[in-house]
Amino acid sequence: MKVSVTVNGSPVTAEVPDRTLLVHFVREEAGLTATNVGCDTSSCGACTVLLDGQSVKSCTVLAAQADGRAVTTVEGLAGPDGELHPVQRAFRQEHGLQCGFCTPGMVMAAVSLLAENPVPTEDEVRLGLEGNLCRCTGYHNIVRAILAASEEGAAGALTAIGAVHEEQVS
């Protein structure tokens, strides 16, 4: 079937088999390979992207279910001039990554978390990350990064991304 998804603000249209998963659409049709396939069983969260602003595990969503909607991947967070999103900046400053495999999913889960709860407690951050596994067990710095991003007002930056998408979709 023909699937059209607005990925990071740009329309991507492709003829794909009905059974195509969103993560494969993003990697192979949109050519954006930061989103990783980790466990492939909706456990690890490495494939987390935003679908209409909400975090989802793209290994458990059909591309067809995202047809006509807006998807944001980690590649879509930085500004047009390459300026990092506050969550990305915080992950770098707090060393919120080790091997980096879970990072794109962690960052997107964090962006969704802060959009819903701009000033979370540390417990709320830990609970909000229950769908994301770090195989290096580097959770402490990830949590620190998200708390730091919260202090920087990362939620405001996300709202701006959501608004851009809505404009382009409608």
Place this chain on the structure above:
Amino acid sequence: MIPAAFSYKRAGSVGEALDLVAEHGEDAKFLAGGHSLLPLMKLRLAVPEVLVDIGRLGELSYVRADNGDIAVGALTSYHDLAGSSLLARELPLLACAASQVGDPQVRHRGTIGGSLAHADPAADLPAVILALDAVLVARGPSGVREIAAADFFVGLFESALEPGELLTEIRIPRPAAAGWSFQKFTKRAIDWAIVGVAVTGSRVALVNMGQQPVRASAVEQALAAGAAPRDAAALAADGTSPPDDLNGDARYRAHLARVLTARALAEAAARG
């Protein structure tokens, strides 16, 4: 992993969804959030030839007060249940249980109707709905019918829905007693409950203690006869047939049921 090939159809209305499934018969399945069905399809444990996507039927996503009941649309996501101010006020048991299903990503996609129709005895909401004495509304080729929660879960992954019927609404009477609790025990945050307990007033239902969610009848009868909650909770595993699996054997589950029921009754009493 990808599912076996199937044909994807998107329904624009409940009527169209029913027509599409009627057209394709037993080869077709409804797709709501897909968080029970798609994992099964990726493992090739489910191989439908046609998926009828009902995920965009906004008319089935709501929580509202209706003639003394709370009416919940079958496509309401766990996220929306957890965030509903009406549920927080009137049915906090349902909002609280929904906020503990899976993880945030799963809660954004998974729906109450999908969970109930899937009828997994390890899922949280079937037991909650059973404790709340809800009525499930289904639409099919021959019209609308109401099914009591007590009659809905008939076996392992088996509900009372007939082929071609779509669960559209869950009607929940406002609980008479204020006390409630939801307890579950998992190894990791995102896991299914090894055992769970939902309590509202003096009604008690158990997660993962048999082929389907069950009421802890022995506990309820003891409470009705005036037993102390701690003594009643000791009967939580009576009449159940919990599974043995890699997460725990039946004896361990029976023990968990007694411990969690005692905690749930104590918490419900404190809230009531």
